[in-house]
Amino acid sequence: MSQVLHTPPPTQAPAEDDLAALAARHGLSVSGARPSLPEYVRQLWDRRHFITAFATAKLTAQYSQAKLGQVWQVMTPLLNAAVYYFIFGVLIGTKHNVPDYVPFLVTGVFIWTFTQSSIMAGTRAISGHLGLVRALHFPRAALPISFALQQLQQLLFSMAALVVILLCFGVPVAASWLLAIPALVLQFTFNAGVSMIVARMGAKTPDLAQLMPFLLRTWMYASGVMFSISRTLEGRPEWIARLLQVNPAAVYIDLMRFALIDSFRAGSLPPHVWAxxxxxxxxxxxxxxxxxxxxxxxxGRG
Incomplete structure (x- = not known):
């Protein structure tokens, strides 16, 4: 007689629902799970002191190896403005179309640098800090927001030099200077938002950091940093000027010029610029x- 062997049925793996119930019963949760949006906002608010301290530390360390130290916070945009003045103001002659051209130019360069630096820093906010992301648990949005805050702090240092330039070129102190505060708040919100967008994109595509300088340079030339959009495009189809004037970089630059320079009247602004x-x-x-x-x-995964 042949002996019939009865093999035991294969053991089935526990269902995912059973595993989830088991983990919940023992107080376990998914590592790095995304919280709800309100909870995420609360976590960010709880870490507001970390965000501020991180931004300040990065700003302090940025020029720690340079002999002039924090002076470069002001010198860098001023040197850029000097180069743009020579090329666009003197060689191309755009200064003849704009009253108070030096305050006009320096204001544009400082405000543009704020947006440019925030976006460039945001591009590497995750991909450039993987060690921090993988080692500590915190809402990752703290990184791009802190980099935008770092650039705002740098801009505020530079504003002291901007005020001196305005006074030296005969621009009087006016109540309209207070409009710079809401303008900077709006620009910071915009910069932080774009920084978070490029931070997510840069986390998956590190090559974005190599492409971004070319995109930003093109954006700068389309934003009226070195010239008046409306006066330079006189005789061209009006829709071209309108399109360039409503791009966000041009909007925030125009708002700051309107706030600080008395010759830059409301008529120089595109319609509904505050909106x-x-x-x-x-x-x-x-x-x-x-x-x-x-x-x-x-x-930080993969």
Whole structure:
């Protein structure tokens, strides 16, 4: 007689629902799981002191190896302005079309540098700090926001030099200077939002950091940093000037010029410029925050 061997049925792996129930019963949770949006906002607020301290530390360390130290915070945009003045103001002659051209130019360079540096820093916010992201648990949006805050702090240092330039070129102190405060708040919100967008993109595509300088340089030339958009494009189709004037970089530059330079009248601004500035800030700030939050679980993995 042949002996019939009865093999035991294969053991089935526990279902995912059973594993989830088992983990919940023992107080376990998914590592790095994305919290709800309100909870994410609360976590960010709880770490506001870390964000501020991190931004200040990065700003202090940025020029720690240079002999002039923090002086470069002011010298860098001033040297850029001097180069642009020679090329665009003297060689091309754009200064003849703009009253108070030096204050006009320096204001544009300082405000543009704020946006440019925030976006460049945001591009590497995750990919350039993987050790920190993988070692510590914190809302990752703290990194691009802190880099935008770092650039705001640098701009505030530079504003002291800007005020001196304005006074030296005969621009009087006026109550309109107070408009610079809401303008900077809106620009910071926009910059932080865009920084979060490029931070998520840069986390997956590190090559974005190599492409970004070319994109930003093109954006700068389209934003009227060195010339008046409306006067330079006289005789061209009006829609071209309108399109360039409502791009966010041009909007925030125009707002700051309107606030600080008395010869830059309201007629120099595109229609509804404050509404445009607010719209760009809300769209980029809220949209960029949600876009970044949705990939919270992926940062530092793979």
């Amino acid at each position: 445009a500035a607010t719209g760009w800030a809300v769209a980029a700030g809220v949209g960029g925050f949600i876009y970044f939050w949705k990939a919270e679980e992926t940062y």
